[in-house]
Amino acid sequence: MASRTSAVLDVIVENKEITSVIKDRETDPLSICSGDSTYDNSLVQSPSIESFSTIHDIENLSELNMDENSDLCVKIDNPQKHLDTLETYIIFRITTKVARIEFSENEYIVHRRYNDFLWLRQKLIECHPFCIIPPLPGKHSLIGQLDRYSKDFILLRMKALNVFITRVSKHPILSCNEHFKIFLTAASSDFTLHRRQRHPVQQKIKTFNHDNSSHSVLKNKHIEFDKTKAYLATLSEKLSSIEKISSRINKERYDYVSELNSYHPIFTTWATSEPELSEILQNIGSALERSSAAQNALVQSYCNTIGNPIKDFLTYIDVAQETLRKRESYQYAYEVSMDELNKRHSEKDKLIANVHNPSQGSTVFSIWKQSSDDKLEKLGSYIPQLIKKVELNQDNLECANESLRSDIQRWQNEKQQCLKNILLDFVNKQINYYQATVNSWEYVTREINKQSASMRGNLK
Known part of the structure; x- marks a missing residue:
């Protein structure tokens, strides 16, 4: 329904x-x-x-x-x-x-x-799980x-x-992806056909639902990625605070503009009933009007200047954090398989020690020995499989570390340039507003001083 x-x-x-x-x-x-x-x-x-x-x-x-x-x-x-x-x-x-x-x-x-x-983004995620795929x-x-x-x-x-x-196009790995190439070059009919085809992908990452407690589950913390994770959390918190505060200030400025728009007509109307002060009152009304226009321009530019850019970059931070969590899943899988291997090795050592040092009677020992031999035989075939699994998980983790390490460095460089552009744009908009406001009131001051000097000249 x-x-x-x-x-x-x-x-x-x-x-x-x-x-x-x-x-x-x-x-x-x-x-x-x-x-x-x-x-x-x-x-x-x-x-x-x-x-x-x-x-x-x-x-x-x-x-x-x-x-x-x-x-x-x-x-x-x-x-x-x-x-x-x-x-x-x-x-x-x-x-x-x-x-x-x-x-x-x-x-x-x-x-x-x-x-x-x-x-396209989903294909890039599947093909390059430890690259920081830009958000849409x-x-x-x-x-x-x-x-x-x-x-x-x-x-x-x-x-x-x-x-x-x-x-994506500036990324040395993502830009060479075959799906990306087809996305850029294929005609519409060929691209639709390519989308409908099933393409083999790398082994999917098994994630574990331990969320924020993941580091307490992991036995061996990776100092480098641990610092990066803490930094991203702090950066996200700071940018979120900036966005919330600036949004609140912008709403207050919007109300302020409404007040100014109803303020400057009062001086213009007043000037019609005060011939001697008419010019001064008109100049003040004009200054208020220009100040209101400058303030309104600042309010209208908020979304493009700082609102949307910060929200978009917060999404980019979320992507980087999610990629770090994928790496933790690989580390978790490696540690679990390593613990399992150590456990089986210990079990095998105990069985061998008990077989060589029997402490029970011959009849009971004969039955127990047969059971131990079965367990040893199973462990003898299971442990090599565990060793291969541990080696595979270790290789996956090392590849993930190397890939993510270079991508985080690339992300950090882009972050510096992106935030620099956002802040510079924000600063320039503030400067433009204050310059327009100061210029409008300086003009009023000059006109008042001219009138005062003229009046003093007439009195002399």
């Missing part, structure tokens, strides 16, 4: 969306977009990215990934709405410039939807479904997808 209701809601949403888009196309000439041979059967398409190019949200989009010095450059743009009979979704154009020998061409242009990115932007909720075709939402998602694809 719930699924049927959800399906009905989806149809209603899609019908409303189609109607609104058709009306927009009739009234807005900018809504006409260029066609795509791959998606010619789509009923309605949203404006191409060129129509969004004047929006401030993507002014730095080109700086995210098109590094001309790299041998693999990927850019995501040109979002278009694709309507099928059963669903509506957004497709993105992916342009790849490559100079690698495993690629037959130097440039590829394909179209992918959000679910294709989800598939969250999937829309049912409540927010009505807004998922808005320009703001599409641009926000497109920026996040650019960040994801850039991190």
